[in-house]
Amino acid sequence: MKSIVIICNLDTRGEDIAFVKQLIRDRGHEAILLDFSMEEPPPFPGDIRTEEVAVRGGMPIEAVREKYRSDRDAATNNQIRGAASIVEDLVRQGRVHGVIGIGGGTATLVATSIMQRLPFGMPKLMASPMAAHPAYIDKYVGTRDITMHHTVLDIVKMNPLLKAQIINAVGAICGMVEMTQGTDIRFDKPCVAVSSFGFAEMAVQSALGMLEQAGFTPIVCHAQGKGDKAMEEMIRDGAFHGVLDLCIGGVIENLFKGNRDPGPHRLMAAVETGIPMVLAPCGLDVLSYGGRADMLEKLKDRAQYVQDALRVQVRTSAEELRQAADVIAERLNRAKGPWSFLVPLKGWSSLDREGRPIYDPAADAAFVARLKEKLADRSRVKELDLHLYTPEFARAAVEEFVRLFRAVPAGAHLAQRPGKPLRVGEAR
Numbered sequence: 001m002k003s004i005v006i007i008c009n010l011d012t013r014g015e016d017i018a019f020v021k022q023l024i025r026d027r028g029h030e031a032i033l034l035d036f037s038m039e040e041p042p043p044f045p046g047d048i049r050t051e052e053v054a055v056r057g058g059m060p061i062e063a064v065r066e067k068y069r070s071d072r073d074a075a076t077n078n079q080i081r082g083a084a085s086i087v088e089d090l091v092r093q094g095r096v097h098g099v100i101g102i103g104g105g106t107a108t109l110v111a112t113s114i115m116q117r118l119p120f121g122m123p124k125l126m127a128s129p130m131a132a133h134p135a136y137i138d139k140y141v142g143t144r145d146i147t148m149h150h151t152v153l154d155i156v157k158m159n160p161l162l163k164a165q166i167i168n169a170v171g172a173i174c175g176m177v178e179m180t181q182g183t184d185i186r187f188d189k190p191c192v193a194v195s196s197f198g199f200a201e202m203a204v205q206s207a208l209g210m211l212e213q214a215g216f217t218p219i220v221c222h223a224q225g226k227g228d229k230a231m232e233e234m235i236r237d238g239a240f241h242g243v244l245d246l247c248i249g250g251v252i253e254n255l256f257k258g259n260r261d262p263g264p265h266r267l268m269a270a271v272e273t274g275i276p277m278v279l280a281p282c283g284l285d286v287l288s289y290g291g292r293a294d295m296l297e298k299l300k301d302r303a304q305y306v307q308d309a310l311r312v313q314v315r316t317s318a319e320e321l322r323q324a325a326d327v328i329a330e331r332l333n334r335a336k337g338p339w340s341f342l343v344p345l346k347g348w349s350s351l352d353r354e355g356r357p358i359y360d361p362a363a364d365a366a367f368v369a370r371l372k373e374k375l376a377d378r379s380r381v382k383e384l385d386l387h388l389y390t391p392e393f394a395r396a397a398v399e400e401f402v403r404l405f406r407a408v409p410a411g412a413h414l415a416q417r418p419g420k421p422l423r424v425g426e427a428r
Helices: 010-026 050-057 061-070 072-092 105-115 137-141 160-179 198-213 226-236 250-255 268-273 293-298 318-332 361-374 391-407
Strands: 003-008 030-035 098-102 124-128 147-150 191-196 217-222 242-245 277-279 286-288 304-308 311-315 339-344 381-384
Touching: 003 010, 003 072, 003 105, 003 160, 010 030, 010 098, 010 160, 030 050, 030 072, 050 061, 050 072, 061 072, 072 105, 098 105, 098 160, 105 124, 105 137, 124 160, 137 147, 147 160, 191 198, 191 226, 198 217, 198 391, 217 226, 226 268, 242 391, 250 286, 250 318, 268 318, 277 391, 293 311, 318 361, 339 391, 361 381, 381 391
Parallel strands: 003 030, 003 098, 098 124, 124 147, 191 217, 191 242, 242 277, 277 339, 339 381
Antiparallel strands: 286 311, 304 311
């Protein structure tokens, strides 16, 4: 028998949540109902009552209800604090194996805010009509391993269509807790993060096997904005002993607000933790503006590569690359650990090669010149007479990484030690 926490507001959805609890119990699991109701007294108490949640958050329930009418954000944040603290206690006690949230907009915000504080690998599912809302999904999921179940219908008043969705959601969380390997994830080899996206695929795929042969466990992070942002967070959480960062285009995407923007802190996790890193410029050669008619019209005179309606890559200019070089150099100059920047002189991606529209060696050269100019130690930039999209470049990158890794004194790597539990995503 496993224990599943149900995060809900019983004051508006009591009947539906009672059905959820019974379904979980019928499956043979313990259901712990956590009620964070803010508006009215619930029709029946939760296993963890809203009064307890409120006090743990810092206010009595009477103050929460008053705030709900005058300052709803303060009331909601109080209940998030209180509920998160309680659930984290249960996790530390080994009493929680999965979490499910059920409800509308407020319930989704509260439940997913709690889920984001829980360990990587713990089953987390949110059943909500808000699960596909484009304006909010980033807030709900962020970079965490949260499963969103789109109910389509609001979770109000049981009916045959809603019942089908709730049964599916409960089946999903029960299946997850029955199958999960849990949060005690162990590695017997040093873990290396590898940034990747389609235009570097040949190099990345080749590098993975080479890293394994060299005694590492490579873990690929998709550099589409969320994936490389998650990689940065996982480096800080101690997940990785080093990073083969071939696809650093997120830096320029952030500067010029492309679709793959990972935020303003790209590269900084490795810089500040001091793990060894080898970088390459894949992704700096393009900006992702698919679905952005205004930007595509503004830059219509530039070379563009259309993958599909949602993915259109626009060639970066020499000036944009110089600005990216300024940012990258400023960050690398602060690095606490060893690093190298490999520049493939024959092109930076499968798009950036002789004979293709994106190919612009003059713009690429402008980046390299500015990077060298701004770096405190320009010898760390290594220019290779290779194309990035080749096994040969992968070999050079892996060999350089191995060299840097082995040069670090034993025990100095700051990542989680091999053979010990990896708890990525725990509350800091």
